[in-house]
Amino acid sequence: MTAQGLSSEQAQALLTEYGENCLPKPSRNSFIRLFIIQFRSAFIYVLLVAVVVCLILGQLINAFFISVVLLLNALIGTIQEYSAQQAADALANMVPQQSRVIRDGHPVIVDSRTLVPGDWVMLSSGDRIGADIDLRQSSQFQVDESALTGESISVSNKEQAFAGTLVTHGRAEGEVIATGINTQIGQIAKLVHQGVDTKPPLMQRIDQFTLRIAIAIVIIIALIFSLTLLRGADLSDVFLLGVALAVSAIPEGLPAAITVALAIGMKRMAKANVIVRKLVAVESLGSCTFIASDKTGTLTVNEMTIGQIWLANEHKYHVAGEGLAQNGLVHRHGHGVPVTIEEELGLKQLALVGLLANEAHLAYENDQVHADGDGVDLAFLVLGHKLKLTAEVENHTQLALFPYESEKGFSASVNDSQQGPFIAVKGAVEKVMTMCHLTEEMEQKILDQTNWMARHGYRVLALAQGRGTAESDEFSKLEFLGLVAMSDPLRHDAIEAVASCRQAQIKVAMITGDHPVTALTLSQQLQIVSEHDKAVTGNELSQAMALNESEFDRLVASHRVFARVKPEQKMEITQSLIRQGEFVAMTGDGVNDAPALKHAHVGISMGLRGTDVARESASLVLTDDNFSSIVKGVIEGRVVYNNIRKVIFLLVSTGAAEIFLFILSVLFALPIPLFPLQILWLNLVTNGVQDVALAFEPAEGNESSQPPRAPKEPIFDRLMLERVCISALVMGLVAFGLFAMSLEVGMSEEAARNLTLMLMVLFENVHALNSRSEHRSLLVVPFFSNPILLVGILIAQGIHIGAMYMPGLSDALQLSPISFSHWLILLATASVLFIVDEVHKKRWRMRTNLNLGEPITDRRPE
Numbered sequence: 020m021t022a023q024g025l026s027s028e029q030a031q032a033l034l035t036e037y038g039e040n041c042l043p044k045p046s047r048n049s050f051i052r053l054f055i056i057q058f059r060s061a062f063i064y065v066l067l068v069a070v071v072v073c074l075i076l077g078q079l080i081n082a083f084f085i086s087v088v089l090l091l092n093a094l095i096g097t098i099q100e101y102s103a104q105q106a107a108d109a110l111a112n113m114v115p116q117q118s119r120v121i122r123d124g125h126p127v128i129v130d131s132r133t134l135v136p137g138d139w140v141m142l143s144s145g146d147r148i149g150a151d152i153d154l155r156q157s158s159q160f161q162v163d164e165s166a167l168t169g170e171s172i173s174v175s176n177k178e179q180a181f182a183g184t185l186v187t188h189g190r191a192e193g194e195v196i197a198t199g200i201n202t203q204i205g206q207i208a209k210l211v212h213q214g215v216d217t218k219p220p221l222m223q224r225i226d227q228f229t230l231r232i233a234i235a236i237v238i239i240i241a242l243i244f245s246l247t248l249l250r251g252a253d254l255s256d257v258f259l260l261g262v263a264l265a266v267s268a269i270p271e272g273l274p275a276a277i278t279v280a281l282a283i284g285m286k287r288m289a290k291a292n293v294i295v296r297k298l299v300a301v302e303s304l305g306s307c308t309f310i311a312s313d314k315t316g317t318l319t320v321n322e323m324t325i326g327q328i329w330l331a332n333e334h335k336y337h338v339a340g341e342g343l344a345q346n347g348l349v350h351r352h353g354h355g356v357p358v359t360i361e362e363e364l365g366l367k368q369l370a371l372v373g374l375l376a377n378e379a380h381l382a383y384e385n386d387q388v389h390a391d392g393d394g395v396d397l398a399f400l401v402l403g404h405k406l407k408l409t410a411e412v413e414n415h416t417q418l419a420l421f422p423y424e425s426e427k428g429f430s431a432s433v434n435d436s437q438q439g440p441f442i443a444v445k446g447a448v449e450k451v452m453t454m455c456h457l458t459e460e461m462e463q464k465i466l467d468q469t470n471w472m473a474r475h476g477y478r479v480l481a482l483a484q485g486r487g488t489a490e491s492d493e494f495s496k497l498e499f500l501g502l503v504a505m506s507d508p509l510r511h512d513a514i515e516a517v518a519s520c521r522q523a524q525i526k527v528a529m530i531t532g533d534h535p536v537t538a539l540t541l542s543q544q545l546q547i548v549s550e551h552d553k554a555v556t557g558n559e560l561s562q563a564m565a566l567n568e569s570e571f572d573r574l575v576a577s578h579r580v581f582a583r584v585k586p587e588q589k590m591e592i593t594q595s596l597i598r599q600g601e602f603v604a605m606t607g608d609g610v611n612d613a614p615a616l617k618h619a620h621v622g623i624s625m626g627l628r629g630t631d632v633a634r635e636s637a638s639l640v641l642t643d644d645n646f647s648s649i650v651k652g653v654i655e656g657r658v659v660y661n662n663i664r665k666v667i668f669l670l671v672s673t674g675a676a677e678i679f680l681f682i683l684s685v686l687f688a689l690p691i692p693l694f695p696l697q698i699l700w701l702n703l704v705t706n707g708v709q710d711v712a713l714a715f716e717p718a719e720g721n722e723s724s725q726p727p728r729a730p731k732e733p734i735f736d737r738l739m740l741e742r743v744c745i746s747a748l749v750m751g752l753v754a755f756g757l758f759a760m761s762l763e764v765g766m767s768e769e770a771a772r773n774l775t776l777m778l779m780v781l782f783e784n785v786h787a788l789n790s791r792s793e794h795r796s797l798l799v800v801p802f803f804s805n806p807i808l809l810v811g812i813l814i815a816q817g818i819h820i821g822a823m824y825m826p827g828l829s830d831a832l833q834l835s836p837i838s839f840s841h842w843l844i845l846l847a848t849a850s851v852l853f854i855v856d857e858v859h860k861k862r863w864r865m866r867t868n869l870n871l872g873e874p875i876t877d878r879r880p881e
Contacts, residue, residue, distance in 0.1 A: 024121025305656020
């Protein structure tokens with residue numbers, strides 16, 4: 020193959036043979052298949068049987084409305100899951116890529132998806148490489164391979180360039196040797212799709228809950244069915260009673276309420292810079308017991324900053340300011356007055372060398388910073404602005420540039436000067452020292468100073484200058500100028516965010532490719548570890564894994580800082596933590612992080628610097644790449660779960676009350692107290708407005724101090740079981756008393772059901788208020804903190820009263836108007852539920868010594 024490239028016919032034939040240059044995408048369920056999947060539920064099976072029974076009995080209206088409920092719930096679930104799939108596909112195609120190739124002997128721009136093996140590709144600075152390429156010619160060519168390898172320093176690659184990486188400098192041409200799944204990035208993507216999707220904790224709990232409720236329903240229906248048959252009841256009445264019981268017990272509004280709660284959490288998380296790709300991940304993040312975080316850009320600002328300078332004459336300087344901001348002064352150690360460059364010639368010369376051996380570009384315009392290049396080079400450009408040295412660079416014409424290569428460990432430039440070619444070198448301390456003529460005493464001083472800087476979390480570079488030519492990069496006999504200590508500063512809110520995790524009893528670990536000393540120092544500043552702890556290196560992890568899995572697990576369990584970690588070791592750490600029972604959230608941005616993100620319970624990709632493959636593998640995407648946003652998401656996840664519990668409590672306790680009402684009616688040989696259609700009206704219309712509104716409850720304020728929930732912890736814990744039983748007994752017993760007394764005083768069955776239905780609606784209104792907090796008295800919950808619920812209660816009551824006066828609907832529901840005095844008596848009767856619930860909450864707090872801290876305020880998540 021020559022630089023003439025392929026012809027259009029050849030390219031089309033190869034495209035047919037190899038397929039599009041795309042990474043494999045996970046299989047997606049069609050809309051129809053998703054709709055069918057929604058019917059895989061124990062609740063649904065019970066309701067389907069109820070529909071069949073209604074059809075057999077000729078209860079067409081009941082059958083119709085139960086069927087509508089089933090279809091609506093299935094449709095809601097289908098739309099939610101299908102939307103999540105569409106969002107994932109949109110993320111994968113968010114950044115269209117193009118490549119410049121030779122076709123038919125001419126340079127053309129083509130869609131990178133049409134690249135084929137044999138294509139001749141031309142690359143230049145800023146290009147995203149679309150396929151694996153065998154480089155045939157290059158000029159000062161450098162590539163950022165961090166997306167593939169995790170290494171943040173640009174590398175010079177004279178032989179190959181890989182798909183998904185970014186050209187940061189120079190030009191190159193070459194032949195495509197692999198596309199799609201056959202590329203290096205494709206092989207990693209294949210690992211991603213081998214990950215096994217586990218059900219999130221919420222879905223596990225819901226599945227357990229629905230199965231237990233369904234079993235209980237079947238048992239209760241069987242018992243009552245047998246009892247009524249033994250009494251000689253008509254078979255059709257018995258079956259109708261069974262349908263009524265089934266409709267009573269099943270919380271038909273639960274799927275919609277859960278979807279709304281998760282959607283609200285998703286919207287609140289978006290305001291906290293957390294984009295949710297999978298809806299159930301909203302709650303999953305709240306279950307996390309362990310967060311394994313990247314260092315660069317997540318806990319730090321991802322901007323290298325020069326903080327200390329040490330000259331060969333042993334003068335030391337402190338450089339103020341962080342990141343790319345140019346507003347920082349330079350002070351000599353022990354002097355309070357900022358230095359001027361005219362007085363500090365040694366400092367000037369060191370900074371000038373850093374500016375000359377430099378490939379980055381930095382400009383400040385209208386309060387905007389335009390930066391392009393390696394972080395180390397940018398740090399020297401910022402120093403040049405602080406020392407007002409940038410104009411000096413223009414006086415030195417560049418004759419040659421030797422870009423940084425990890426194998427060589429330095430970068431250099433040869434510049435013209437009045438005394439002849441001038442060499443500027445910066446790089447690893449050990450490498451630059453070999454280029455300089457140094458005494459043993461001076462070598463020791465340099466090493467001592469280097470070690471001191473490293474122990475304080477700095478990355479250390481050495482700078483030197485000399486005379487030479489542009490013909491070779493084999494430099495020697497240079498003059499050693501000094502050391503520069505730079506760091507990627509911690510984010511201002513990182514320490515507070517880690518402290519919040521500690522308060523929430525969530526463990527935090529740092530996983531980085533950085534030097535162990537640097538990682539350990541930053542972790543100590545963040546208080547992830549104490550000064551007595553140590554960092555584990557990738558080599559130590561490999562040695563432990565070579566012994567056995569349990570030794571590896573022991574090493575991971577006993578440490579919180581992992582340095583010099585290889586990409587594949589991130590996934591091994593994730594799997595180890597999961598084996599130890601942790602519920603793991605893992606952050607990542609590169610293609611190499613994708614397998615770990617997929618295998619973690621909650622994968623969190625970076626939005627600013629994350630790759631498409633990383634985002635595709637993640638459940639959540641941080642739009643600001645900030646660790647503190649994860650913490651906010653954890654709190655919001657806990658709020659969502661608490662609100663779902665409140666919704667379940669409201670629905671299950673009212674359903675249990677209806678069952679208790681039926682059981683009492685059967686035991687005392689009374690007519691059926693409510694018809695199936697009336698129960699559907701209660702559960703879906705009057706209660707449906709309220710249970711959805713409960714999902715809007717704000718945070719109670721103590722979410723951040725609560726320990727993470729165990730993944731297998733059931734929704735029905737002891738507290739909820741007690742509250743459901745007590746509430747159901749009160750509502751069921753009082754409603755039965757009203758129904759029985761109404762019949763006793765000579766009311767018709769229809770009139771008695773009318774009053775009973777009105778009382779149940781009022782019970783639901785009061786109970787919705789009781790459900791706002793599991794532990795706190797309603798008297799300390801700010802009344803207007805959830806106005807949507809208050810409006811929902813008014814709407815529920817208004818709808819029911821309106822139905823009494825609406826022809827057709829009132830006939831179907833067998834409703835009739837009641838007097839205002841009767842309504843007030845029923846409201847007062849329903850208020851008994853409030854008193855009983857308040858007494859139980861107080862007794863629970865006393866019994867468990869529950870300390871809720873300060874009274875709740877009107878607090879909403881950001």
